[in-house]
Amino acid sequence: MNLEKVLSRKFEAIEHPLVARDCMLYALGIGIGEAPHDPAQLQFAYEDGLKVFPSMVNVISHPGGWVKDPALEIDWVRLLHGEQAFEMHQPLEVGKTYVGSFRVTRVVDKGPGKGVMLYQEKQLHEQDTQRLVSTVTSTYVLRGDGGSGGTTNEAPAPHPIPERPADARCSIPTLGRAALLYRLSGDYNPIHADPALARKAGFEQPILHGLCTLGVATRAVLQTWCDNDPARLRSLRLRFSSPVYPGETIVTEFWRDGSTISFVARVAERDVVVLNNGRADIA
Known part of the structure; x- marks a missing residue:
């Protein structure tokens, strides 16, 4: 990795008109609609009074695969998506256009052979009013770039996660076609669709997108703690621990401390933690 070029990289602002079809497609991609007569799910999947599911802030105005630029000298093939977080300042609304601004905020070098943590931030503003709607942060683990230098040694x-027994659990099954459906929201990485390429990458079969798993966990938070009201979710953050295979059931365990909800998610079929160190803040 060329640290100087990564830190000096300029990102163009990205406009994103939010149309009803895209919002409904995103909702279907994270499994909403499995109970098509349930008003709690229909509010995100039917155009009459349509609401935007809050975790959609993660996929709009995305800068794409910028890490693949040869000038940055990043070993992007070994990249992992380590963490993701979003904060809602205002709800997304169908029919509005949003503008995303993107920057690298810090780089933590763990040393040769140990990789680099690259931290990024996206801010979404309403185009017309310039109001800040959401702040989205993500962390990439650059496993092949340790020793390239960083901006700080502190991650x-x-x-x-509390050590006491969980206060609640929520179980949500995923569809066998979940990855094929979710990728239509913009992430066309072939390891989510092509069995041969997935095996080449070290997986038994195509895996579910990490941000799709995040969407399922967000559903669990709304269902368990917010009476399915998206306006009550203020923020959510988590770490990705292991991939999910489409068709597996995601079980999210919760610990509540006032307005703070801690959570961990695992797949029931393999008893493997897939999301860890989760935190949601609710109204």
Whole structure:
């Protein structure tokens, strides 16, 4: 990795008109609609009074695969998506156009052979009013770039999970076609669709997108703690621990401390933690 070029990279602002079809397609991609007569799900999947599911802020105005630019000298083939977070300042609304601005905020070098943590931030503003709608942060783990240098040696500590028994659980099955459906929201990485390429990448079969798993966990938070009201979700953050295979059931365990909800998600079929150090803040 060329640290100087990564830090000096300029990103163009990206306009994103939010149309009803895209919002409904995103909702279907994270499994909403499995109960098509349930008003709690229909509010995100039917155009009459349509609401935008909050975790959609993660996929709009995305800068794409910028890490593949040869000038940056990033070993992008070994990249992992380590963490994701979003904060809602205003709800997304169908019919509005949003503008995303993107920047690299810090780089933590763990040393040769240990990789680099690259932290990014996206801010979404309403085009007409310039109001800040959401702040989205993500962390890439660049496994092949340790020793390239960084801006700091301190990585933010993960949110701690309470050691007491969980206060609640929510089980949500995923569809066998979930990855094929979710990729239509913009992430066309072939390891989510092509069995041969997935095996080449070290997976038994195509895997579910990490941000799709995040969407399912967000559903669990709304269902368990927010009476399915998206306006009550203020923020959510988590770490990706392991991939999910489409068709598996995601079980999210929760610990509540006031307005703070801690959570961990695992797949029931393999008893493997797939999301860890989760935190949601609710109204």
